[in-house]
Amino acid sequence: MKTKNLLTALFIFLSNAVYAQSFYEMVFHFGGTKPSEISYIKAFYLLNDDGTGDMRISYTGATPGESFIIECGLKQGFGLDKEKNYDYSKMYYTGKDFIYVDRENKPAEFPPITFWFKYNEEYDQYDPWAVMSKDLKGNTLQGVIDELKLLEDKDFTKEFVLTYFTKDDEIYKNLFATNIRALTPExxxxxxxxxxxxxxxxxxxxxxxxxxxxxxxxxxxxxxxxxxxxxxxxxxxxxxxxxxxxxxxxxxxxxxxxxxxxxxxxxxxxxxxxxxxxxxxxxxxxxxxxxxxxxxxxxxxxxxxxxxxxxxxxxxxxxxxxxxxxxxxxxxxxxxxxxxxxxxxxxxxxxxxxxxxxxxxxxxxxxxxxxxxxxxxxxxxxxxxxxxxxxxxxxxxxxxxxxxxxxxxxxxxxxxxxxxxxxxxxxxxxxxxxxxxxxxxxxxx
Missing domain, CATH: 3.40.50.1460 (Rossmann fold)
Incomplete structure (x- = not known):
């Protein structure tokens, strides 16, 4: 049986609500009619309320030498109506220009990925809606979202974080390598x-x-x-x-x-x-x-x-x-x-x-x-x-x-x-x- 490729990406969403961040874990794929032809991407993104963000993708190969982590910045945008005015019912974040995190930040060849969100009027929030990319000819590829999970504090175990980050990254240091000192009485x-x-x-x-x-x-x-x-x-x-x-x-x-x-x-x-x-x-x-x-x-x-x-x-x-x-x-x-x-x-x-x-x-x-x-x-x-x-x-x-x-x-x-x-x-x-x-x-x- 042919082994499936597994791509893992990290998506973190910051919000100005009671909590500082929103974390979603998302599994999606592009193309393929047979299970053996599908490359699954497990997504975990960083989006800030100010419209900025970062994405990480960790590829797990058959051997340690085939594994790598790449990242890119994310840029926010909105849909357009027929008159080319902004349509705030649809929002997207696009990531491109990837680099290797664990290979001296060398450029990595990876297609751009765009994540679409649809406005939820009942809860006054944007919900994940679709994922798209482009092939080598520039044609749009419609992805399929297979799983979606809203993460909590308890999900951030050391094993989970090291799937997407190294021990030199700030998120790892904040969670596992920093001694939190309480304020002194003074x-x-x-x-x-x-x-x-x-x-x-x-x-x-x-x-x-x-x-x-x-x-x-x-x-x-x-x-x-x-x-x-x-x-x-x-x-x-x-x-x-x-x-x-x-x-x-x-x-x-x-x-x-x-x-x-x-x-x-x-x-x-x-x-x-x-x-x-x-x-x-x-x-x-x-x-x-x-x-x-x-x-x-x-x-x-x-x-x-x-x-x-x-x-x-x-x-x-x-x-x-x-x-x-x-x-x-x-x-x-x-x-x-x-x-x-x-x-x-x-x-x-x-x-x-x-x-x-x-x-x-x-x-x-x-x-x-x-x-x-x-x-x-x-x-x-x-x-x-x-x-x-x-x-x-x-x-x-x-x-x-x-x-x-x-x-x-x-x-x-x-x-x-x-x-x-x-x-x-x-x-x-x-x-x-x-x-x-x-x-x-x-x-x-």
Whole structure:
């Protein structure tokens, strides 16, 4: 009897739900009318909510010398309707340009593979739907999905992981080779101060800002709870929104040298004809009255106020436009995610970001000067979502030695990509509507 070839690939899906990652194991094949002619592929993929991903394929041959592991990056895309507009009911990830993991990263000849997902309206998620590839002539090959399993923590045994990874890979080290050190009693005395400022009563973007406020509060509380440190939230929204109240809220934050301070603004912002690259926050409750000097504050001024406090980690974040005052935040497409798995974050990665003894301060805003920001009432701002997604991605079990520079670069890159799925006025000509251009800017000290 002829022995079947067995191809094994690893697919990991990150989600911004309660858990950091979604893991699916999938068995599929292409062609073949006889069982002896079929090469089965056992799939296990890494997809991030930000539209990036990685794929590994481990070939198990008859002898150890015939076995190998190859990998490639994955790129997200969406279906198109007859008018060439995005059809968000269908999503896909394509992997190509494979390299050998265990052979000094040499190029590997392997056809591209595309995984399609169909939107499940009942659960607001994308479910695996189809697998395709191309032959040597470029013709599309329709694959057959034989098995599909949603993985959990208990599935990640050492034997299972080593099927797809080496002992040098971060996921193996995180699960089996890293001694997880609990926080010391002194570290557990640290507190996370979180001030969220949101223009929730605004007629145009109020629902978007409300969603940002709710999601940011819940997300950072989850991090504080995981670290077992205190969480001290404060908010400013609705009719209380003005410059004086904002300054009072900032002044009320009294961190020690071991504490964390996070400021998040969601609302209107604008730029002026000056040298400041970060936006002015529009703190008028009534947007029909002209802007007065006391109705605004620049994000850099907020940053300096917070950075001058003794906190160990300072994150100052704004999700707003950075264009002239007449421009408003744009409505973005609402894009769901694949189904998440009950697999937790890496505590060591979380500590690397939030418990690093070295003092760090980050100022980051949703759009560079001359651009609008986009969002919707279901997901909130694109930028705010990408910030959370970047944290989820790098605090997952497949990374080690993470830094805030990695987080900010990822937020910048993926905000640009995701914003392009929505339409906005073009910076070079506001009368022309096209793919949104939204490029976060930041400074890291």
């Amino acid at each position: 570290e557990k005395k640290s507190k996370m101060y979180f001030l969220v400022v949101a223009d929730t009563d605004d007629e145009q973007i109020g629902p978007d800002c409300l969603k940002d406020k709710e999601k940011q509060l819940a997300y950072f509380k989850k991090i504080a709870d995981k670290l077992e440190i205190g969480f001290i939230p404060s908010e400013l929204s609705g009719k209380e929104l003005n410059r004086n109240n904002l300054l009072q809220r900032i002044d009320a934050i009294t961190p020690t040298k071991n504490d964390i301070v996070i400021f998040h603004y969601s609302g209107h912002g604008y730029s002026k004809n000056d040298n400041r690259q970060f936006p002015y926050l529009d703190l008028r409750y009534d947007k029909d009255i002209p802007v007065r000097e006391g109705d605004e504050i620049n994000m850099e001024d907020v940053y300096e106020l917070i950075k001058n406090k003794p906190g160990r980690l300072n994150l100052v974040i704004s999700d707003c436009c950075n264009w002239h005052l007449s421009m408003s935040n744009m409505q973005s497409a609402n894009i769901a995610n694949p189904r998440p798995s009950p697999v937790g974050l890496s505590l060591e990665n979380m500590k690397a970001l939030f418990m690093d003894p070295n003092r760090t301060s980050l100022l980051i805003t949703a759009a560079q000067k001359g651009e609008v920001s986009a969002g919707n009432a279901v997901s909130g701002g694109i930028f705010s979502g990408q910030f959370r997604d970047a944290l989820q991605k790098y605090m997952g079990i497949n990374y080690q030695n993470i830094t805030w520079e990695q987080i900010t670069q990822n937020v910048r890159t993926q905000t640009v990509t995701v914003a392009g799925y929505s339409n906005c006025p073009r910076p070079e000509n506001p009368q022309v509507i096209g793919a949104c251009k939204q490029t976060p800017v930041y400074k890291l000290n």
